[in-house]
Amino acid sequence: MNLLTLLFTKDGLIYQISKNKNVLEEKSYLVNEESPANFIADKLEEALLKQRYDEVSVISALNHFTLMPEGFSEHDAGYDLIAFNAPVDKENEELMLSVNKKFHVQFYYTFPKDFYTKIKDLSIPVKFNFSGEKFLNSIHNKNNKEIHINLYHNQCEFFAIANKKVILYNNLDVNSEVDFLYFVMFTLSKIGFGINDTNFFVYGETTENETFISELQKFVKNIKIVFDNIPNKNFILN
Secondary structure, three states: OEEEEEEEEOOEEEEEEEEOOEEEEEEEEEOOOOOOOOHHHHHHHHHHOOOOOOEEEEEEOOOOEEEEEOOOOOHHHHHHHHHOOOOOOOOOEEEEEEEEOOOOEEEEEEEEHHHHHHHHOOOOOEEEEEHHHHHHHHOOOOOOEEEEEEEEOOEEEEEEEEOOEEEEEEEEEOOOHHHHHHHHHHHHHHHOOOOOOOEEEEEEOOOOOHHHHHHHHHHOOOEEEOOOOEOOEOHHHO
16 A cells, blocks of 8 residues: 655654555655745645555644543534634634544644645545644553653654643744753643653654753653654654
């Protein structure tokens, strides 16, 4: 089976083409000051038209989301709930839902309608998911208090988990590693997680964010780098 996997981040697109679980191609595109206005849209179209696919898997790490308990059914309120966290443009954003049965929570998130339409126009099976749900589903929680951090380019998401319950989730744009370190420490104090009795687990672009990790290690005793994303391996927590 030919599978196209797409990851959308704050300022980028990563795609991977695989056949029967063997990776054939993987590319990453990041927006910078010189990028044209439709850079990501154009790169998406290139990936979609590259070959014939049997299925497309889409993961959004865009930070337009809200977290609710599993079973919450007032779906019409999704846009309004997301608006508490980020500006919402109903005309240009598709409302989506991802449910995590493992931890009994669900995510409402929005996805750009122009991207959504381009992908659906292929008229083949498509699976949409939110990065937070995929990340949460990959976590093996054992200890009382844990912080799980997934790092991207200029972005990260993290979960605070205690006794196998999600206490907090956030998805942040990170322009300064020091600012994020401060935010993590501030969050710990607010939710009652002590530095010495909390286990930290870090995933994703750990090499790119080595300054943040080295600074975190100065304050945190129990920290484990679960894996670093390298080409054709550990792509989007596979």
